[in-house]
Every structure is written in structure tokens, then in C-alpha cells.
Amino acid sequence: MVFITHIRHAIQQRSRMFLPTPVHLPRETRSKSQSLLQQTAIVHSVEHGFPQLLPLGFRVLTKLKALIRNEMNNIGGQELSLPAIGRKNIWETSDRWNLMHDELFKFKDHDEEYCLSPTHEEAITKLVSSVCKTIPRSNYPLLVYQITWKYRNEPNYRHGLLRTKEFLMKDLYSFHTDEKCARQIYDQVCDAYERIFQKLELNCFKVPADSGLMGGSLNHEFLGISAVGEDTLLICPICNRGYLKNKTQCEHTEKTEQHAIELGHCFLLGDRYTKAFNAIEGSSDIATEKKPLIMGCYGIGLTRLMAATVEILTPKDFNDIRWPRRIVPYQVAIVPPKKGSPEETNGNEKTLGRLLKLDNTEWFVDDRNELTIGYRLKDCQKMGIPIVIVFGKRATKENLCEVIDVYNNRTEYLSYEDTLKFIHNYYSVFC
Numbered sequence: 303m304v305f306i307t308h309i310r311h312a313i314q315q316r317s318r319m320f321l322p323t324p325v326h327l328p329r330e331t332r333s334k335s336q337s338l339l340q341q342t343a344i345v346h347s348v349e350h351g352f353p354q355l356l357p358l359g360f361r362v363l364t365k366l367k368a369l370i371r372n373e374m375n376n377i378g379g380q381e382l383s384l385p386a387i388g389r390k391n392i393w394e395t396s397d398r399w400n401l402m403h404d405e406l407f408k409f410k411d412h413d414e415e416y417c418l419s420p421t422h423e424e425a426i427t428k429l430v431s432s433v434c435k436t437i438p439r440s441n442y443p444l445l446v447y448q449i450t451w452k453y454r455n456e457p458n459y460r461h462g463l464l465r466t467k468e469f470l471m472k473d474l475y476s477f478h479t480d481e482k483c484a485r486q487i488y489d490q491v492c493d494a495y496e497r498i499f500q501k502l503e504l505n506c507f508k509v510p511a512d513s514g515l516m517g518g519s520l521n522h523e524f525l526g527i528s529a530v531g532e533d534t535l536l537i538c539p540i541c542n543r544g545y546l547k548n549k550t551q552c553e554h555t556e557k558t559e560q561h562a563i564e565l566g567h568c569f570l571l572g573d574r575y576t577k578a579f580n581a582i583e584g585s586s587d588i589a590t591e592k593k594p595l596i597m598g599c600y601g602i603g604l605t606r607l608m609a610a611t612v613e614i615l616t617p618k619d620f621n622d623i624r625w626p627r628r629i630v631p632y633q634v635a636i637v638p639p640k641k642g643s644p645e646e647t648n649g650n651e652k653t654l655g656r657l658l659k660l661d662n663t664e665w666f667v668d669d670r671n672e673l674t675i676g677y678r679l680k681d682c683q684k685m686g687i688p689i690v691i692v693f694g695k696r697a698t699k700e701n702l703c704e705v706i707d708v709y710n711n712r713t714e715y716l717s718y719e720d721t722l723k724f725i726h727n728y729y730s731v732f733c
């Protein structure tokens with residue numbers, strides 16, 4: 303199966319996977335994602351706002367990265383990498399060393415002062431300004447992005463991965479020689495964001511928002527409805543649009559109020575940073591043409607988005623995780639017969655495993671055969687594996703696979719060939 307976010311993995315046996323019994327379960331939380339992700343050893347803990355992801359969680363995050371990277375590349379984004387540590391002087395140039403004082407992790411080493419970067423407007427604008435004289439006009443609009451760990455000294459860290467001090471973020475920066483182009487790209491990035499959330503099976507609302515300390519003339523937040531969300535969203539059932547409280551709205555009066563999670567944010571920054579760093583369109587010798595570049599910045603928090611998908615897609619009071627199908631930790635789990643049962647020696651799971659390998663499906667076998675089929679099935683369901691294939695009494699006797707479509711709560715007995723077709727059809731919708 304060709305899958306853009308496919309991950310190869312040498313270990314296919316559940317018994318060998320690093321999935322330790324949770325020891326850090328949160329005592330009290332309103333957050334479904336935090337409880338479920340820690341109960342299933344996808345996340346070890348988020349103590350003090352610093353996440354520790356276990357291998358299953360890292361698989362999900364890697365797939366999310368691939369999905370977002372793909373969309374950014376499709377709109378002409380070029381990936382690069384900037385340092386996590388920022389020097390004080392560049393943060394002073396934009397005045398955010400003081401403005402963001404409380405949010406920055408600051409430290410001193412050998413008489414030099416630094417911070418751990420929560421975002422990179424300063425770093426990228428400084429970089430562009432240092433080379434802007436040699437950037438040919440054909441490079442504009444210039445779209446560069448990175449997917450890196452960022453740091454914010456967030457006093458209100460909470461809800462597991464939803465609000466943390468260390469987080470994985472995709473930050474895209476665009477540079478333009480004129481405002482019109484900046485607005486066109488702004489719209490294109492917003493469209494790419496809507497495609498990303500759609501691919502993640504999320505219903506999201508794009509709403510005009512506040513620019514806060516970022517500055518700039520135009521910005522939108524992307525919000526997903528969730529009880530644990532900290533934003534208040536007003537939804538108009540007539541225009542089917544969302545609005546933030548205290549912001550400009552449509553003329554209709556009957557709106558429903560919902561809590562919502564911020565999934566992404568787009569800013570048209572104008573010349574707030576390019577002016578401060580003297581990043582100009584510099585290929586011309588004519589002095590009047592040397593005006594600051596127009597800039598946009600666009601962020602998605604991946605660790606937050608990973609938790610948000612679980613919050614939004616998992617129904618209330620449900621104990622099994624629901625993932626967007628494109629980022630499930632594994633596509634298929636196989637549950638062979640219990641040790642000592644008459645079906646034990648048939649080895650059907652090995653036959654199916656070989657076929658799935660040839661098909662590039664992401665699968666593992668829950669080979670803890672001392673446990674009952676029911677127990678292992680429940681375990682797979684809990685971590686949100688969408689398709690579980692069980693070799694119980696009837697399946698083994700009739701040489702069939704018992705295919706459990708977990709998300710749709712359906713079971714079918716299928717031949718090997720039809721099982722492969724079933725899996726193929728199931729995931730082809732999400733390719």
C-alpha cells in the first residue's frame with residue numbers, strides 16, 4: 303500500500319515493543335487525550351510541561367510531520383533548520399526580549415545572554431537581511447519553514463500535550479516584495495491549513511483573531527471544537543461560520559457557543575520585523591526601491607495537534623482512542639490464538655503477516671499468546687488500531703480471517719485475499 307506517511311519498522315511483535323505499564327497517570331484531568339495517551343503508553347508523561355513520547359507516540363508524530371511537510375512543500379515551502387538557542391541581541395532588535403520576558407526561557411553562559419526560542423521571526427529575518435542583497439528577484443515570494451522543538455515558559459501548562467513548555471512546531475515564514483503577493487500567499491497557506499485539518503478528519507473553523515505580541519495587520523486562527531478547549535467560539539448556524547467572542551461577526555444573532563482548541567495561526571506581519579532588521583528587496587541600486595520586505599508567518603503546533611485530534615475525534619466517555627486514519631500508530635494488528643488452544647499451531651498469523659509485509663501495510667502481531675484473545679483485542683482497540691484481525695476458533699477452522707473494523711464496530715469473516723482488499727479499500731480513502 304503506498305502511503306505518504308508510511309513508516310517501516312523492524313519490530314513486528316507486540317512482546318518486543320517498548321510499551322511500559324504506565325506509572326505516571328495524571329491524578330486529575332479534564333483532558334481525555336492526556337488520560338488515554340498515557341494509559342496506552344503512547345505518551346509517558348508531560349511532567350512540568352515537558353513531554354516524553356514513547357515509540358508509539360513518536361510514530362504518530364512522525365506521520366503528522368510527513369503530512370504537514372508534504373502540504374508545505376506543495377505550496378512552494380522550502381524546509382530549513384534554525385538554532386533552538388537565540389542570542390539576546392537579535393531578540394532586542396525586535397524588542398521582544400522585553401515584551402516576551404515572562405514567556406522566554408533565558409540563560410547566561412560565559413557572560414553571554416541567550417533564550418530558548420519559542421518562535422523564529424527574529425532568527426529568520428536576521429538571516430534573510432544578511433543575504434538580501436544577493437537574493438535574486440526570482441526567489442520571491444520566498445517561503446521557508448522548519449519543524450522543530452520550541453520552548454515557552456508557559457505558567458499555565460496543562461492537559462498533557464495540549465499546552466506544554468516544550469512543543470514541536472511547524473513555522474513557515476514568507477517574504478514578499480509587495481503587499482499584494484503577500485496577501486495571495488497568505489490565502490494559499492490558509493487553504494493548505496484547511497487541507498491539513500481536513501486530511502486529519504477535523505472539522506475546523508477559520509476565524510479572524512488578535513495578533514497579540516506578534517504584530518501585523520491580518521491574522522486568522524484555526525479552531526477545532528472540544529470541551530477542553532480554552533478559546534470560546536461562536537458558531538452561526540445560518541452562515542455556518544465561526545467567530546471569536548468580542549470580534550467582528552455576521553449580522554445573525556442566534557449563535558451557539560462552544561469551547562475550542564487553537565490548531566493553527568496565520569499572520570500577515572507587514573514590515574514589523576523586516577524593518578527592524580533592515581531586510582530589504584535589495585537587488586536594485588535605486589535607493590527608492592530599497593523598501594523593507596513584506597512578511598507573513600504561519601504556525602502549527604504538532605504535539606498539540608496530535609492531542610487535539612484525540613480530543614476531537616474520540617467521543618465523550620469513550621475509553622478507546624480515535625485517531626485520524628492517516629496518523630494511526632499502526633494500520634493493522636493481528637491477534638493469534640491463545641497458547642494451549644487447539645487452533646494454536648496453525649500459524650495463520652504468519653501467513654497473513656507475510657502478505658501484509660508485501661503490501662507495505664503497517665502491522666504488528668500481538669504475540670503475547672499467554673493472554674486471551676479478548677484481552678489482547680481490547681488492548682489494540684484502546685490504542686486506536688482501526689483494523690484488528692483475530693484468529694479465533696471459527697476463523698481458524700474455516701481458514702478465514704476475522705476482520706474487526708474497530709472504528710465502525712463491524713466484524714467480517716474474510717479470505718486472505720479479501721482481507722487484503724478490505725484493508726486496501728479502507729485506507730485508500732485516506733491516501
Ligand SMILES: [Zn+2]
Binds near residue numbers: 540541542552553
Ligand atoms: Zn451568520
